[in-house]
Amino acid sequence: MFSEEFEIRVRKAHLPPMVIYLSENLNIKFDVSLKVHRDPSQVPYAVFQLVKALRKMKIPIQSVRYVDDPRDQSAFIKVEKGTQLSYELLKRSVEDIIYHLLSTDKGKEVLFPLFYEAANLSNALSNLNALLSEATRSLDWGKITYAVFTGLTAGYCGSFNRAFFLHYVPKEEKFEITSAFGPADNEEAHRVWEEIELLDMGLSDFFANYNQKAFESRLEKRVKGIEITFSEFEGTSLQEIVEKKKMYHIQSVEELPETLRNKLGFSGEMLAVPVFTSMRFFGIFLLDNYFDKKPISRLQKKVAEIFSKQYSVLWESHILFSKTKELAEKDSITGLYNRHELNKFINDQTSFDTDICSLVFIDVDRFKAVNDKHGHSEGDRVLKKIGDIILSETRTGVDRAFRYGGDEFVILLPLEKNAARNVIERIKKRIETTTPVSISYGIASFPDDSKDFHELLKLADKRTYLMKREKSE
Numbered sequence: 001m002f003s004e005e006f007e008i009r010v011r012k013a014h015l016p017p018m019v020i021y022l023s024e025n026l027n028i029k030f031d032v033s034l035k036v037h038r039d040p041s042q043v044p045y046a047v048f049q050l051v052k053a054l055r056k057m058k059i060p061i062q063s064v065r066y067v068d069d070p071r072d073q074s075a076f077i078k079v080e081k082g083t084q085l086s087y088e089l090l091k092r093s094v095e096d097i098i099y100h101l102l103s104t105d106k107g108k109e110v111l112f113p114l115f116y117e118a119a120n121l122s123n124a125l126s127n128l129n130a131l132l133s134e135a136t137r138s139l140d141w142g143k144i145t146y147a148v149f150t151g152l153t154a155g156y157c158g159s160f161n162r163a164f165f166l167h168y169v170p171k172e173e174k175f176e177i178t179s180a181f182g183p184a185d186n187e188e189a190h191r192v193w194e195e196i197e198l199l200d201m202g203l204s205d206f207f208a209n210y211n212q213k214a215f216e217s218r219l220e221k222r223v224k225g226i227e228i229t230f231s232e233f234e235g236t237s238l239q240e241i242v243e244k245k246k247m248y249h250i251q252s253v254e255e256l257p258e259t260l261r262n263k264l265g266f267s268g269e270m271l272a273v274p275v276f277t278s279m280r281f282f283g284i285f286l287l288d289n290y291f292d293k294k295p296i297s298r299l300q301k302k303v304a305e306i307f308s309k310q311y312s313v314l315w316e317s318h319i320l321f322s323k324t325k326e327l328a329e330k331d332s333i334t335g336l337y338n339r340h341e342l343n344k345f346i347n348d349q350t351s352f353d354t355d356i357c358s359l360v361f362i363d364v365d366r367f368k369a370v371n372d373k374h375g376h377s378e379g380d381r382v383l384k385k386i387g388d389i390i391l392s393e394t395r396t397g398v399d400r401a402f403r404y405g406g407d408e409f410v411i412l413l414p415l416e417k418n419a420a421r422n423v424i425e426r427i428k429k430r431i432e433t434t435t436p437v438s439i440s441y442g443i444a445s446f447p448d449d450s451k452d453f454h455e456l457l458k459l460a461d462k463r464t465y466l467m468k469r470e471k472s473e
Contacts, residue, residue: 334387358420361460364407
């Protein structure tokens with residue numbers, strides 16, 4: 001139909017984002033006829049763009065006539081009534097051609113909804129960019145999750161009434177609801193919407209006022225922890241989502257596992273969006289318009305897909321970051337914090353918010369004999385056992401335990417000296433009854449012995465040495 005040079009120019013033609021969006025989303029067929037000059041160099045650039053866009057839409061050109069006078073070139077587009085695109089219009093940009101089509105009655109009917117959708121999608125992407133930029137700067141997984149759920153449910157973004165996340169737990173062959181966002185009932189829904197309107201808050205405002213406890217809504221408290229076994233998924237649309245990893249528009253209550261029907265309720269439709277990367281499957285977003293009963297729109301589907309993909313990437317990054325952080329902070333044998341982390345702590349004493357603290361220094365007795373007699377693998381097993389005992393006898397998030405080096409350990413306890421001694425004696429008893437070694441220890445307390453943690457460490461080390469020497473004598 002066209003010359004080789006014409007085809008080359010079509011392939012090289014650049015389509016603006018707006019044209020690409022229209023070509024990918026315009027679900028209407030129409031007839032196109034062209035009049036073009038025989039010499040491609042005389043053909044307006046917009047014609048090559050138009051031909052390229054039509055091919056993306058899989059719309060064939062009905063006829064092509066060649067003209068000798070460049071001014072006789074034109075395009076005729078017919079949906080119901082025909083629209084003639086003159087040479088003067090073709091000489092302008094492809095965007096101008098679209099604006100011209102918008103001026104026609106049929107153009108308004110067909111194109112305006114897409115422009116409206118594109119504007120809303122652009123707004124959603126802008127909000128996504130702002131929120132995720134904030135979230136990733138914080139490296140706080142709670143904030144990242146809050147950002148994504150806010151984006152999915154905010155009126156100027158995803159606009160879903162409710163959002164649930166089913167976390168995939170393959171080892172236990174189940175899914176578990178770990179997060180839920182949205183009102184718990186109609187009354188709360190209307191109250192929240194009115195408050196948001198009155199406050200005139202944007203997404204950045206919500207993010208700035210993030211509070212983990214506030215994030216745990218009545219809805220989340222009601223459904224968090226609900227488990228759905230793999231067997232319940234069989235024969236439902238969710239099984240297909242897991243297997244094919246594709247978004248699914250649920251339009252029948254029978255497509256949901258019975259547990260979800262009973263616990264979440266069903267308003268006639270629900271969008272299920274998988275969250276996954278090439279490395280792992282994280283789970284499924286369940287989204288609906290439970291309270292306002294609006295049909296799930298194509299725009300909502302697009303926003304949900306975008307947010308779920310970003311959430312997947314962020315989750316994978318979070319896992320890798322957490323593993324890297326753990327490798328940097330933790331001792332690989334015992335699972336305790338390493339000496340580098342202890343040094344960081346004692347150089348920044350403000351990180352331990354307490355008025356009293358006891359530093360316990362531990363030295364393992366007869367450890368060299370274990371290595372010499374049974375080998376280093378047995379020595380590592382003993383060290384791991386000691387680490388496990390220390391972790392089980394100390395409080396997560398309150399006490400801090402470190403492997404100082406070799407067979408030496410340090411524990412920080414926000415307790416006065418006698419209470420700390422009770423803790424270390426329990427640890428000592430368990431170590432000496434379950435391993436072939438014993439321990440010596442020393443305690444130095446803040447602020448009684450010193451207000452400087454460097455001094456406390458030296459003092460506790462010295463007292464450990466004295467206990468060890470007493471044993472040898």
